[in-house]
């Protein structure tokens with residue numbers, strides 16, 4: 001049994017059928033199949049079946065302004081209201097006073113204390129390491145959380161060996177990133193790889209940031225492509241997925257891609273998508289970003 005945690009950045013509920021909402025331009029057969037022909041939108045916020053639930057999650061956490069990734073991801077990974085602690089939404093990197101709290105209280109660290117096994121499947125190019133560990137660099141929240149457990153982030157070597165996954169799923173940019181030996185991967189195969197990598201551990205984590213990037217770019221073609229990659233990735237995971245035992249939990253830190261009429265984040269709620277027979281354990285507990293890590297930890301304390 002494994003919990004597959006998919007964090008996608010900047011994905012909220014948008015207007016149904018809007019030409020500025022790529023969910024209604026992209027071909028998303030896997031999502032549609034899960035939601036009985038529908039797609040998440042402000043007019044289709046909730047859905048529940050035997051195998052899946054869809055429910056809205058608040059990202060503003062009672063703090064004015066637009067939600068940001070530093071505080072939002074800290075809320076997801078630690079369960080604390082990081083925006084309230086800082087006094088504002090802050091991002092994209094973690095606010096300085098949050099760093100020691102993230103290192104101590106993040107989901108991976110707490111799983112480690114419970115003797116649970118986990119993996120952060122993303123693999124990154126050398127350029128990424130040069131930046132985040134460089135003089136002006138900051139380590140993003142999820143990577144920081146993982147490193148705090150004493151584990152190393154995956155590099156291009158692991159992506160090449162197919163034991164890690166490119167942060168854009170399909171790995172189409174490795175050549176321009178200086179690693180021409182790392183070949184692209186079909187999103188469905190990336191999903192299968194993610195499933196296999198989680199099969200014998202408790203939690204497998206994947207972070208997908210390109211959705212936020214597409215939203216800031218206000219680029220419909222890119223946004224469609226990034227959503228379709230995630231749809232393929234999901235279908236790959238579901239090929240061998242055990243609905244009795246396995247769980248997929250998908251969450252975002254704030255809205256963005258669902259409204260390409262603005263280049264900023266949005267205050268829209270984000271969809272919590274939980275797949276697997278035990279989905280309601282999560283959807284009944286998670287109403288805002290601070291509820292995610294506590295729900296995952298309480299689930300593991302029972303399983």
Ligand SMILES: [Zn+2]
Pocket residue numbers: 010069092212213216256265
């Ligand atoms: Zn952003």
